[in-house]
Amino acid sequence: MASDKDIMYPENFIITSSPYLRQAKNTRMIMLDVLIALLPCVVASTIIYGTRSLLIILVAVAFAVLSEGLSRRVMKRPQTIGDLSAVVTGLILALNLPIDIPLWQVALGSVFAIVVCKQIFGGLGQNIFNPAMVTRIAMMSAFSASFMTASRPVQWILDRFPDVIAESTATSSATASATMDAMSNPTPLQHFKDGGELFANVNNIFVNVFLGAHDTLAIGETCIAAILIGGIYLLLRGVIKFYIPVSYIGTVAVLSLIYGGFDLSFVGFQMVVGGLLFAAFFMATDYATSPLTNTGKVVYGIGLGLITCFIRFWGSLPEGVSYSIIIMNILTPHIDRWTRHKAFGQREKESMDRAAAKEAKHV
Amino acid sequence: MRVKLPDGVKDQVAHIKGGIHPDYNKNTHNSEPVTMPSPKTVRLPVSMHIGTACEPIVKVRDKVGLGQVIADSTSRISSPIHATVSGTVKSIREGDVTSSGSKVQIIEIESDGEMRPYEGLKVSEIRSKEDFIKAVRDSGVVGLGGAGFPTSAKLDTPPGITIDTLVVNGAECEPYITVDDYAMNNDIEPFFIGLTNTMKWLNIDRAIIGIEDNKVEAMENLLSYIKKDPALDINKNIDVVSFKAQYPQGAEKIIIYQTTGRKVPVGKLPHDVGVLVLNVNTLLEIGIFISTGMPLLTRLITVDGSAVRTPMNVLVPIGTSIAEVLDFVGLRENPSLVIMGGPMMGVAVSSLDKTIIKQNNALLALTQKDYSLADESECIRCAHCIDHCPMHLQPTSIMKALKKDEMDKVMDLQVMACIECGCCDYVCPAKIPLVHYMRSAKTKVRELGGHK
Numbered sequence: 001m002a003s004d005k006d007i008m009y010p011e012n013f014i015i016t017s018s019p020y021l022r023q024a025k026n027t028r029m030i031m032l033d034v035l036i037a038l039l040p041c042v043v044a045s046t047i048i049y050g051t052r053s054l055l056i057i058l059v060a061v062a063f064a065v066l067s068e069g070l071s072r073r074v075m076k077r078p079q080t081i082g083d084l085s086a087v088v089t090g091l092i093l094a095l096n097l098p099i100d101i102p103l104w105q106v107a108l109g110s111v112f113a114i115v116v117c118k119q120i121f122g123g124l125g126q127n128i129f130n131p132a133m134v135t136r137i138a139m140m141s142a143f144s145a146s147f148m149t150a151s152r153p154v155q156w157i158l159d160r161f162p163d164v165i166a167e168s169t170a171t172s173s174a175t176a177s178a179t180m181d182a183m184s185n186p187t188p189l190q191h192f193k194d195g196g197e198l199f200a201n202v203n204n205i206f207v208n209v210f211l212g213a214h215d216t217l218a219i220g221e222t223c224i225a226a227i228l229i230g231g232i233y234l235l236l237r238g239v240i241k242f243y244i245p246v247s248y249i250g251t252v253a254v255l256s257l258i259y260g261g262f263d264l265s266f267v268g269f270q271m272v273v274g275g276l277l278f279a280a281f282f283m284a285t286d287y288a289t290s291p292l293t294n295t296g297k298v299v300y301g302i303g304l305g306l307i308t309c310f311i312r313f314w315g316s317l318p319e320g321v322s323y324s325i326i327i328m329n330i331l332t333p334h335i336d337r338w339t340r341h342k343a344f345g346q347r348e349k350e351s352m353d354r355a356a357a358k359e360a361k362h363v
Numbered sequence: 364m365r366v367k368l369p370d371g372v373k374d375q376v377a378h379i380k381g382g383i384h385p386d387y388n389k390n391t392h393n394s395e396p397v398t399m400p401s402p403k404t405v406r407l408p409v410s411m412h413i414g415t416a417c418e419p420i421v422k423v424r425d426k427v428g429l430g431q432v433i434a435d436s437t438s439r440i441s442s443p444i445h446a447t448v449s450g451t452v453k454s455i456r457e458g459d460v461t462s463s464g465s466k467v468q469i470i471e472i473e474s475d476g477e478m479r480p481y482e483g484l485k486v487s488e489i490r491s492k493e494d495f496i497k498a499v500r501d502s503g504v505v506g507l508g509g510a511g512f513p514t515s516a517k518l519d520t521p522p523g524i525t526i527d528t529l530v531v532n533g534a535e536c537e538p539y540i541t542v543d544d545y546a547m548n549n550d551i552e553p554f555f556i557g558l559t560n561t562m563k564w565l566n567i568d569r570a571i572i573g574i575e576d577n578k579v580e581a582m583e584n585l586l587s588y589i590k591k592d593p594a595l596d597i598n599k600n601i602d603v604v605s606f607k608a609q610y611p612q613g614a615e616k617i618i619i620y621q622t623t624g625r626k627v628p629v630g631k632l633p634h635d636v637g638v639l640v641l642n643v644n645t646l647l648e649i650g651i652f653i654s655t656g657m658p659l660l661t662r663l664i665t666v667d668g669s670a671v672r673t674p675m676n677v678l679v680p681i682g683t684s685i686a687e688v689l690d691f692v693g694l695r696e697n698p699s700l701v702i703m704g705g706p707m708m709g710v711a712v713s714s715l716d717k718t719i720i721k722q723n724n725a726l727l728a729l730t731q732k733d734y735s736l737a738d739e740s741e742c743i744r745c746a747h748c749i750d751h752c753p754m755h756l757q758p759t760s761i762m763k764a765l766k767k768d769e770m771d772k773v774m775d776l777q778v779m780a781c782i783e784c785g786c787c788d789y790v791c792p793a794k795i796p797l798v799h800y801m802r803s804a805k806t807k808v809r810e811l812g813g814h815k
Contacts, residue, residue, distance in 0.1 A: 013700055016796075018783070022794060030745065287746070292744060293749060340757065340776070341749065343629055343777035344626065344755045349629040
């Protein structure tokens, strides 16, 4: 070592096996992208339903992070708050809840989502069911009263765009339970199930796209534009792929077209109600609970579409989306098994082996 | 964005799925190589190849000439070791070549500073395929792309195998490395001597030079030589094929598929689909040996990484210690990771005492900002590893099956087709050392005798 006396060679170098290059993108950055994608929905829900929706979000996220931190500590596992996945779960859950839900129910839901649906299974990536979806269903059974009533926009929106409250309010008294007060109104899917007419304002594009031409149940699923902006952001960032949203939404569209006797406004109605779009972009694409391969994702999306439509058209419940995701979650490991990739050259190897076996038989 | 290709260059015939785009860092592109003064001592391991290690045929205190065979073997899959300086054999001791831990004998030669060629060196007379294969063996050439498989053994195909296409690997898809690029721009004549002789003696009708589309200059230089050489005709027996610059385009099965459209079946070799793949520098060294009789004694290696003062390509005698090469090039700070080869498939060295061996094409002195090590967290099932695997494997599924010791599933998932290129590791957001798991899985499958 003649020339550079100032350079000291270390005694021990890092010696791990290759590769030595890795992308900067990590789990936290992916979760951050999901949060950014959900931002338009947060803003929209705040504008449409007022600051209470921020409160719901805050409570849901806080309790999700808190229960994530505590359960990791209790289980003596590495802390995972930093990966932001608990924030995502909390936020998605919040956006799935109606505006009038009591906050203690929100908090309880968050704890349930993180502890029971996620951490008991081993944490991020290990859970079988989408935590926010299972929690929403659990809450719908446990706190059914909170889910009877559609979320109601703030007064200035009602004043300016009377269309957003469906004309259904008056006609659907049949379904109104005794517990509901005079202001309550059923969700459009419930109204439709009860044989109600489609809303007359379904063709008002502005109201449709930005405010939802219907009384939605959950605060996050109302603004179609916000959902689409977020979904496109996730697609562009490569966080999600188009296979699940396109095959899911596409299947629902095709089945609605057939069921509705080629009535386009019926198809449009089916697209924008029941949280279909929100779920298709943000919940059905959940890595942990959806299939690994692209083929698997298409199968999964079609399955979601079929189940959603079966429930909507022939089932007794108004909710198709939640149940379809839970049912397809169960099938995910099996879809993974059915749609396993063949290795590069595996087909060629198999046909060579078959040819050799044939040859051997002839000899 | 598609690069405008020179006239006469063909586009790839097939596209693989997967692969990655790391920063290429080809800092030494077009730089004039620097010849390193011959070192005072060289240490030459008797095995710088895949296959049987050689036995020393010299004794301590023997005088040796430059290019003299100092270790050899009778095994078919082996390659002789030549003295890379003239001088005296100082010691023959057991040592560790790379950092794999496996010990081989290392012959140390003290240079007399004269670089006196061995008098037994002569240009081989080649009259047949056998002569040619023997000449290649005598040249000491092994797969210089980094694999180190003895080239003579590769050329000596088993009976019943017909090779109709020679694919020349000029992809050079590993970041930093530019030595193949340099050869294609500057050592064109000996390269084509190697190429035309290989075609002639092995009776191969067609050659395809496969190059990534970031090396347009090399394509132009090759084409202008092809036009001049009467033995070569772009419409008949040779093609220059360009493919997208992407890692790992230079992997054998991938370059074959993209240039010929043929898929090598899992567990089979290129010759099973009638293809022979040789690296640019491998052919260049064959060409040099055929025309001058001088065996493989030096390697042009890319020395780069942010610990290096000036990245450069250095012509280094094989057997020179890494410390001497780094001293020659000059460091500006302490490296914390030194790699022989590229950052995707190279080997980290445990000490600078190791020497440059035949198949080295790069020496990287890296500091923390150059590399990123695995820091495993839970798999989030994002499937990036699956999307980017050029062999269409499911690294995450293999890893999980291995962790549960479900070896049947590991085998069903075709782990043996893994080429350890590192794409899965590169893209994994959970920073799981997937290649490490693939290697463990492959070792375990081999132990179980499941290698088909």
